[in-house]
Amino acid sequence: MKMLRSLLTVLALAGGAALAADPPAYPGLPSETPESVTPATDSFDYEKRVVQIPMRDGVKLSTVILIPKGAHDAPILLTRTPYNAAELTSHNESSHLAALIQGYDHAADVIVEGGYIRVVQDIRGKYESEGDYVLTRPFRGPLNPTPVDHATDTWDTIDWLVKNLPESNGRVGIIGISYDGFLSLAALVDPHPALKAAVPMNPMVDGWRGDDWFHHGAFRQQGMGYVYEQVVTRKNEAKWFSSHYDDYDTFLQAGSAGELGRRRGLGQSGYWRKLLAHPGYDDFWQQQAMDKLLAARPLTVPTLLVHSLWDAEDIYGAPAVYKALTARADSAPLVRMAMGPWVHGGAIGDGSFIGAIKFRSDTAWEFRQQVLKPFLDEHLRGIKPARPLARVTAYETGTGRWLGLDGWPRGCTAGCRIQPTPLALQPGGALTLGGAPRGGDAGFDEYVSDPAKPVPYRQRPIRPMGYDEAKGLTWPRWLVDDQREASGRTDVLVYTSEVLTRAVKIAGEPVARLVASTSGTDSDWVVKLIDVYPDEVPAQPALGGYQLMVSGDIFRGRYRESWSQPKALKPGEPLAYSFSLPNANHVFLPGHRIMVQVQSSWFPLYDRNPQTFVPSIFDARPQDYRVATQRVYRRSVVELPVVVAE
Structure with missing residues (x-):
């Protein structure tokens, strides 16, 4: 045995000695990757420059510049973005500028045809730009003690561009969608003299009143992943x-939005902590509302606001800015607005349909060619349009036609006016236009609202807020979903008119004027205005009986008396609620019916109201969520902005 151990030891030592010896030398293969590469771009019809533009505080912002080959006296079209300028300008690698930016740029066809110098910049703190990131950074003042904001960054960027791009004509326009639309509005605050045009598309304007984060106090919790x-x-x-x-299961299992945020580590986000701290409409929100900020100073830059009638993200913003600016005599002449039948950002895509709803033409292409192009041509290229643009270019859904209007709300070019007209809730689920409610003060309809079984805002399974139809991520178009799923529930009240024998045109904001009670101490109220198609539509069979939401919104009851100071509701007491629904420009056609739906949850887009008053619903505990009996009294109406002949 000892001999065997000795032999093994000798063999092990020998093997170790062999391993310790220098390995045999083999000739290496030279690397096939060069230390640096110079792209061969001689055949390209554009030149790309990536520069770091210094701001007044020394921070440098990464900026991608695309210049058409041979450009001279070319206008500059700028977009400032938190969404990665390098990726946005290299999505399709191509030697042709049209292919490079097609499919994701704000108006690729108009940009290429107009010979624009395209500039896309990372805002401070994002991607390749220096500095600290603050989501929708407030302007200098109480919420921002620093000397810089998006207005100063835009000013410094434009100043650099006009001094360092000899190919330009010194005229700059700014364009952007959503967050980039907010940044386009920010450029209008103390603008650079070279800024000659602004196109804010679907801009974020007021995060509490009706854009990304809250609607009338109800929190849009499906946006938590974005935060x-x-x-x-x-x-x-x-x-x-x-x-x-x-x-639906993700948010229901977590309980409150605050608890889900805690489980997911969302407290690491500074903006999330701000949302938790400001559930009401306090100074934090009011001092950042872009319509209020812009209304406080004269507008000096021609501005084209772009609004989508079925915008799932920022349906409040553009019309609010239009209203604020046109209220000033010194600003109104410079403002134009286009309203189209689109989803969020739909003006740059295919505008011939949204889901099952088809239009007579590509409405987005028509807008780009007939409104956007003339606007940019006039102010950036000095080319006067064949005829002046209307104050408001609005697509009329239902009839499928464009209208050139002299203001908004406005139902026709001449010979009409807006007449506020009540849609009265009647016994038996009836609905009458222009008539008085029946049933007296005591008449009501009721339902049971159970937080354990909230009303889905669309048919389940509900996928996240994605933008990929092939993967079932259809978030952008949920506002045109068929509402029959909700109308069949016992916790949704449904009121339907008789079949219309004449067309009913509305233009503007419907107003929900509810008289309602709850057995709880807090409650949400959702009101939806719906166009019910005929039972059969031979040309489009899928639209037979379709319930198309024309306008709808939610109101959190605790803010009935004050948007900034929540207050418990009195159980069982009929209380008045009044809130505006999003703008519509729609014709209910003969053969259709008008419907109103009322419910107390829209889940999981909005967080559940526990129906028990708590200081902050973000902190609601499981025992706070209680079943409530809801009554809607027949004194309630939905006031429609009906267009009538003079």
Whole structure:
């Protein structure tokens, strides 16, 4: 045995000695990757320059510049973005500028045809730009003690561009959608003299009144993933993870939005902490509302606001800015607005349909060619349009036609006016236009609202807020979903008119004027105005009986008396609620019917109201969520902005 151990030891030592010896030398293969590469771009019809533009505080912002080959006296079209300028300008690698930017740029066809110098810039703190990131950074003042904001950054950027691009004519326009639309509005605050045109498309304007974060106090919790991904890393590397295929289950299992945020580590996001701290309409929101900020100073830059009638994200913003600016005599002449039958950002895509709803033409292409192009041509290229643009270019849904209007709300070019007209809720689920409610003060309809079974805002399974139809991520078009799913529930009140024998045109904001009670101490109220198609539509069979939401919104009851100071509701007491629904420009056609639906949850887009008053619904505990009996009294009406002949 000892001999065997000795032999093994000798063999092991010999093997170790062999391993310790220098390995045999083999000739290496030279690397096939050069130390640096110079792209061969001689055949390209554009030149790309990537520069770091210094701001007044020394921070440098990464900026991608695309210049058409041979450009001279070319206008500049700028977009400032938190969404990665390098990626946005290299989506399709191509030697042709049209192909390079097609499919994701704000108006690729108009940009290429107009010979614009295209500039896309990372805002401070995002991607390749220096500095600290603050989501929708407030302007200098009480909420921002620094000397810089998006207005100063835009001013410094434009100043650099006009001094360092000899190919330009010194005229700059700014264009952007959503967050980029907010940044386009920011450029109008103390603008650079070279800024000659602004096109804010679907801009974020007021995060509490009716854009991204709240609607009348109800929190839009499906946006929590955005707050995480957009804020916690510079390049959006951290991802909001999924735990269920159906978002309904994700949010219901967590309980409150605050609890889900805690479980997901959302407290690392500075903006999330601000949302938790400001659930009411306090100075934090009011001092950032872009319509209020712009109304406080004269507008000096021609501005084209672009609004989508079925915008799932920023349906409040553009019309609010239009209203604020046109209220000033010194600003009104410079403002134009286009309203189209689109989803969020739909003006740059295919505007011939939204889901099952088809239009007679590509409405987005018509807008780009007949409104956007003449607007930019006039102010950036000095080319006068064949005829002046209307103050408001509005698509009339229902009839499918464009109208050139002299203001908004306005139902026709001449010979008409807006007549506020009540849609009265009647016994038996009836609905009458222009008539008085029947049933007296005591008449009501009721339903049971159970927080354990909230009303889905669309048919389940509900997928996250994605933009990929092939993967079932159809978030942008949920506002045109068929509402029959909701109308069949016992916790949704449904009121329907007789079949219309004449057309009913509305233009403007419908107003929900509810008289309602709850057995709880807090409650949400959702009101939806719906166009019910005929039972059969031979040309489009899928639209037979379709319930198309024309306008709808939610109101959190605790803010009935004050948007900034929540107050418990008195159980069982009929209380008045009045709130505006989003703008519509629609004709209910003969053969159709008008419907109103009323419910107390729209889940999981909006967080559940526990129906028990708590200081902050973000902190609601499981025992706070209680069943409530809801009564809607027949003194309630939905006031329609009906267009009538003079």
